[in-house]
Amino acid sequence: MQYRRLGRSGTKVSEISLGSWLTYGGSVGRETAISCVHRAYDIGINFFDTANVYHRGAAETVLGEALKGLPRTSYVLATKAFWPMGDGPNDRGLSRKHIIEQCNLSLQRLGVDYVDLFQCHRYDPETPLDETLRAMDDLIRQGKVLYAGVSEWSAVQIDDALHTADQRGFDRIVSNQPQYSMLERYIEKDILPLCEREGVGQVVWSPLAQGMLTGKYKRGQNAPEGSRAATASTSQIIGRLMTDENFTKVEQLQEVANRNEISLAQLALAWILRQKNVSSAIIGASRPEQVDENAKASDVTLSVADLEHIETILA
DSSP, X not given: OOEEESTTSSOEEESEEEOOTTSBTTTBOHHHHHHHHHHHHHTTOOEEEOXXXXXXXXXXXXXXXXXXXXXXGGOXXXXXXXXXXXXXXXXXXXXXXXXXXXXXHHHHHHTOSOEEEXXXXXXXXTSOHHHHHHHHHHHHXXXXXXXXXXXXXXXXXXXXXXXXXXXXXXXXXXXXXXXXXXXXXXXXXXXXXXXXXXXXXXXXXXXTGGGGGGTOSOTTSOOOTTSGGGSTTTHHHHHTTOOHHHHHHHHHHXXXXXXXXXXXXXXXXXXXXXXXXXXXXXXXXXXXXXXXXXXXXXXXXXXXXXXXXXXXXXX
């Protein structure tokens, strides 16, 4: 496993990290989830990502159980707040009240005294930006959070946050968590250039495009039983990616992977990691074997010729 700095910070995170969206605390059983986390840790993955909203706290609870007993200094733990956690008017957003309360509840569920990275899960237009950033800065000063980050913020919003932090003397955000894959490249236009200049690292989610870039979905065939495309609660998420155009891309990308004697998933992850501004790519796993397979992408380096061929396929 290779490691990179989390943005401009001095903290090192594994190039492949393990997330818990749609899996732990939900579709994946507790014992299997713990096995996946332990396998990831054993092979050098030190970065674990979750959020309070994932199964309304259940993912945090399971992840906390899995990490219990491991040296706290040996892993980097990230969680988030923004989405509704109740029915009240203050049970959502990025107000000072919601951020402080949810951070404390996340710490309880995770069973730790601090999280390494606390992320604003979306931008909140109803809360002044300086209120949000001050609350995050206060958590850092209290030692409950080491670094602040955001998720799915636009380039303008990230830029505003950086300038506001500089003006007010707050700790800057060190990371952004966007969706990024061979089939979802919107961050390349303005987010990546800004973040490269300002030292904000990308911790990307869905690098395998909800499974499209694993090769398990075939044109004209029913989705494998138990897969996201075959599950009612997640089929719409993956369904929009299952177009003829994307199937053609996947089929051609599979040929590139075969030529390099790697899996399609490893090719997709190695392509993500070609970007120096990417600190880590978050994978999901429902079996320890998936962790093993995807983690190998950290050791894959694609040639210039392969990258040019891939660009031709994706264009």
